[in-house]
Amino acid sequence: MESDSRPTMEALKKMDEEDRLNWTRGEFEIPSVKACGGDGDGEAIYFCGNSLxxxxxxxxxxxxxxxxxxxxxxxxxxxxxxxxxxWKHVDRPLTPHLAKLVGATEEEVAHTSTLTSNMHNLFTSFYRPTTKRWKIVIEQGSFPSDWYAVHSHPRLHDAVLSPEQIEEAIIPLKPREGEETLCTEDILKVIEENKDTIAIVWLPLVQYYTGQLFDIAPLAKKSHEIGALIGLDLAHGIGNVDCKLDEWNVDFAVWCTYKYLNAGPSAIGGMFVRSGLDDKGKRLAGWWGNDAATRFKMEPEFRPTPGAKGYQHSCTPVLSSIPLLATLELIGKVGFSAMREKAIRLTSTLETLLRSSEYYVPLSESSRTTKDVGFTILTPEQPWRGTQLSVFITGGEEVMPRVFGRCLKKGLVGDERRPNVIRLSPVVLYNTFEDVGRAVEIFEQAIKAEREGEAGGSENGDEQRDVIGGDGP
Incomplete structure (x- = not known):
């Protein structure tokens, strides 16, 4: 993006006036600067919807x-x-909306439990290792909960797998030397090189740290060609980018609802199981997965509800589910395609402003190791991202927390990932183009103050940094 295309604040305000979705901000409660740990009055600029x-x-x-x-x-x-x-059917008004958002039929979707619990649940059913096909592909930089969960499952099959096989069960995907994100062709190459031993390919739709959006269709096709299943973590995808699970031919997926769906801290998540995917009778059964028509007869034999709902365990928690309905209905009213269109414009505007800053340096090995205070962007350009931009702060590991603290004090709420990254996510339903402009002004002021060695860059983000929504940020 060219630096001479940097929009003025007046231009940003005009974009808000002309925005067809400008009314949706009024549907949300915007936290104050002071309540978020900042100095001053007024509403905070909340760019942390990718976390909560x-x-x-x-x-x-x-x-x-x-x-x-x-x-x-x-x-x-x-x-x-x-x-x-x-309450007996609290999930009924939710699942049609969820199915539409992930690109699936309603039968393939269940609103239940939490992301990692659902992941364990589905891996129990669909990770069926043999001495010849037992490996799991996962990105090395995956969110720790996914990483821990995946590593735990080969160990549960020590009756089938040797200690050496358990040790070799995980195939970690790594970016190329000097790069931050994964290339589709490199993932395809790894799948091909291990085609006779892979059981499951497990990927995020959007990577939590870099914000990279993966090209799932060719990866799913390749996984099936070699005889493996493919599963997705949609934590940063649902409500953020287009999800087309049936079109992509994904086998199973899990998600949370407290990020872009605004369901509240630790809200109930969900899962997808492709129609026709056979677990061969291997599942963790619970009474809420039993056929709804006979569930309350309390019969001893388990007869699973067809589809994803047959993998549910307990009745749906009402107070952790019902807040989700408000945003799902709002999305239904607005239309997700209109949201995605605005999301691209919001994030592109943020990118334009950041790239045109005097403190911006292009992403390279030297920019990551320079002692000069500034920043670069790890997140790929459109179309391979959602609304999140991961900004790498240069100048040393001690710099980012001080820059983050200054931003927070001025009312810009993003989140930080040690040692060098601040994630900024302008969310369509409640952020504005003016927010984007003000956020960049605050961010640039924080970088300038750090360059000039001003006091006041304390690590005020310590408590903010550790806030999570449930399974993770």
């Missing part, structure tokens, strides 16, 4: 309604509900 989305005003209303039902109706709220959301 903001509260939808209607979600607050829904929660209060559920508390009212609990107070006045108690157990009968499971069956008779004054707002037509009986």
């Amino acid at each position: 989305g903001l509260l939808n005003k209607k979600a607050r209303q829904h929660i209060m309604e559920e508390l009212e039902v609990w107070s006045t109706s108690s157990v009968t709220g499971h069956f008779s509900h004054p707002y037509s959301r009986p």
